[in-house]
Structure formats: structure tokens, C-alpha cells
Amino acid sequence: MELLNRPRRLRTTESMRKMVRETRVDKSSLIYPIFTIDGTGIKEEIPSMPGQYRYSVDQFPYALEEAAKLGVNNILLFGIPEHKDEVGSQAYAHDGIVQRALREGKKHFPDMLFIADVCMCEYTSHGHCGILHGDYVDNDDTLVKLAEIASSQAEAGADIVAPSDMMDGHVTAIRQKLDEDGFKNTPIMSYAVKFASAFYGPFRDAADSAPCFGDRKSYQMDFHNGREAMKEALLDVEEGTDFLIVKPAMAYYDLLERVVSATNIPVATYSVSGEYSMVKAAAQNGWIDEERIISEMAIGAYRSGAGMYITYFAKELAKLIDEGKIG
Ligand code: PBG
Numbered sequence: 001m002e003l004l005n006r007p008r009r010l011r012t013t014e015s016m017r018k019m020v021r022e023t024r025v026d027k028s029s030l031i032y033p034i035f036t037i038d039g040t041g042i043k044e045e046i047p048s049m050p051g052q053y054r055y056s057v058d059q060f061p062y063a064l065e066e067a068a069k070l071g072v073n074n075i076l077l078f079g080i081p082e083h084k085d086e087v088g089s090q091a092y093a094h095d096g097i098v099q100r101a102l103r104e105g106k107k108h109f110p111d112m113l114f115i116a117d118v119c120m121c122e123y124t125s126h127g128h129c130g131i132l133h134g135d136y137v138d139n140d141d142t143l144v145k146l147a148e149i150a151s152s153q154a155e156a157g158a159d160i161v162a163p164s165d166m167m168d169g170h171v172t173a174i175r176q177k178l179d180e181d182g183f184k185n186t187p188i189m190s191y192a193v194k195f196a197s198a199f200y201g202p203f204r205d206a207a208d209s210a211p212c213f214g215d216r217k218s219y220q221m222d223f224h225n226g227r228e229a230m231k232e233a234l235l236d237v238e239e240g241t242d243f244l245i246v247k248p249a250m251a252y253y254d255l256l257e258r259v260v261s262a263t264n265i266p267v268a269t270y271s272v273s274g275e276y277s278m279v280k281a282a283a284q285n286g287w288i289d290e291e292r293i294i295s296e297m298a299i300g301a302y303r304s305g306a307g308m309y310i311t312y313f314a315k316e317l318a319k320l321i322d323e324g325k326i327g
Helices: 007-011 014-019 060-069 097-108 139-156 170-180 198-207 227-238 250-262 273-284 290-303 314-322
Strands: 030-037 043-045 053-056 074-080 113-118 131-133 136-138 160-163 189-194 243-247 267-271 308-311
Touching: 007 014, 030 060, 030 097, 030 314, 053 060, 060 097, 060 314, 074 097, 074 198, 097 113, 097 139, 113 139, 131 139, 136 139, 139 160, 139 170, 160 170, 189 227, 189 250, 198 273, 227 243, 227 250, 243 250, 250 267, 250 290, 267 290, 273 290, 290 308, 290 314, 308 314
Parallel strands: 030 053, 030 074, 030 308, 074 113, 113 160, 160 189, 189 243, 243 267, 267 308
Antiparallel strands: 043 053, 131 136
């Protein structure tokens, strides 16, 4: 057989395959989400997310230490307050759960990078991501609160603030407030492309943040829409966001690729709780090879152009990189 092209030539040996790899990963691009909770002495496993925990502030440094030891340096921080109210006031309280965790984290690990999630759903008694007028989440009243949350987090030491609320104009409102309050150099990482997704199920369980009525479809996006995703991404760029997030990850790699090619700022994708829990459940049943599955999911994200990968598997991926199994 006279064949000019034999693509298999480049797959002959492990060394050959490694050399011609088109996608390489680096631990410095991994972002690990951690949940903090009011109280002391608490490290409780999240039932729907085996291997992930809620930490009280005093236990939080141990979680950071584990991540740091493996070379995972970037943390996305969530807080679950003891008291929730209509306006989510613990989200912007000076001594709120995330604010205290940030101070504690920075004290022990000044070189770690702390990204604070800016949202209200973990803090409101009704579980919606903003201020309610009747049954409707009011956009502009919510913006005022989001700006206050972001500023209080920056004040507590957040290196980056990450609004996940999906309100219109959120980057503008947050940027103005940060600048006014003296945080001109605090970057914004906006969840610009965030879909109303069933993949957040286990997170809502973890953060006790499921809406008590209705759903989030009047603010989070309809997953049938790709052009609208571009509109959201470009709007946030115009408003001055420093980073973009596409979320969830695995079912949205097409949009990740489009957002990366249409913009010129760093783009992250967030492999969310449902993606984690599905893998864990299947692996626990012996139905899949966990290491290989998480490697494929991660490489898929990077191959689609992600500059950063937010994942509950960050520590496992760091180990796989150390072992030379991916990278
Ligand atoms: C807050 C927020 C959510 C997630 C990140 N930030 C929940 C939601 O929108 O319902 C989901 C993360 C995950 O599922 O891992 N709004």
C-alpha cells in the first residue's frame, strides 16, 4: 500500500506522543474551589460531593496547606453563613464568613491567590442571587449590594473578585465601587457566560443555596443559546472585566472556544459540582477510571482554549501532573 500520509507514525512511542502533544497543562492554571462555614472546629464532608468539605475558618488553613503542598496555589472561595436574611447582609459584613476566611488565609499563605465569589444566593433566606421585589430579582438594587460585597472582600484581602450573579451591568457597578474605595488594582473575573444549569445541583446542597421558590432562569442563561453567550461575554469585556468565566465546563466547550477566539483577555472555565459528583459516583461504583476521566475532562477544557481551569479535582490533577500522567 503506497500511503503518503500515515498519522500513526507520530503515535508510535510514548516519547513521540509526548513530544507532539498540542495541549500542555501547568498547575499554575488550576483553581480550586473551597467552601467555608461559620463555627469552629468544623471539617464536614459534603454528602453530595464526596471528598469535598466545608471548613470553619480555623480549619481553613489546613485545607490551604494540603492544596499548597501539591502546588495548587489558586483558591476560589465560597462562604456559608450561619444567619441568612432577605438582603444577604452577611455577604458584605466586615466580619462575614468569607471576609474572615480571607484574612485567615492571607495571614497563613500570603502568596496564595484568593478569588472571592461575589453572589448573594448563599446568604439570602430565599436563596435567590439578589434583592427580591415580589418574586422578581431586581437588577439594579442587586448591583448596589454586589458592589458592596466585592469591596468588602477586596478590603479583607481578596486578590480577585468573581461575580457569579448574572445581573446586567455587574462589572460596571463593581468596578466603580472598587475604584472609589481604593481598590483600583483588584481585578474582576466575571462569570459572564453562566447558564441556568442542573449541573449546579450538588453545589446548592453544599451551600444550602437552592432558591426556595422558582428558579434562576430570569438571570442565568438559557443553554440553547450560543450567540447570546457571545453577547454576554463581549458586554462584560466592554464593562472592563479582567477575566471571563464560561460555566459549566464540559457541556459548553463549544462556547469556551468561541469566547476565547472572540476576546483577548484570559478565559477560565468552571467544571462545576455536578460534573465532579457524576464522576465520583460512577468511579465509586467501579464503572469508570476516575483518573483517566478527569484527565480527559481537563485536557478538553485546555484544548478548547481555557487559560485557567476551575475544578474540584484540582489536587488530583496536580498529582497526575507530578506523576507524568498528564501534562
Ligand atoms: C453562586 C454560584 C453557584 C455556583 C458558583 N457560584 C450556584 C448557582 O448559581 O446556583 C455553582 C458552582 C458549582 O456547581 O460547582 N451563584
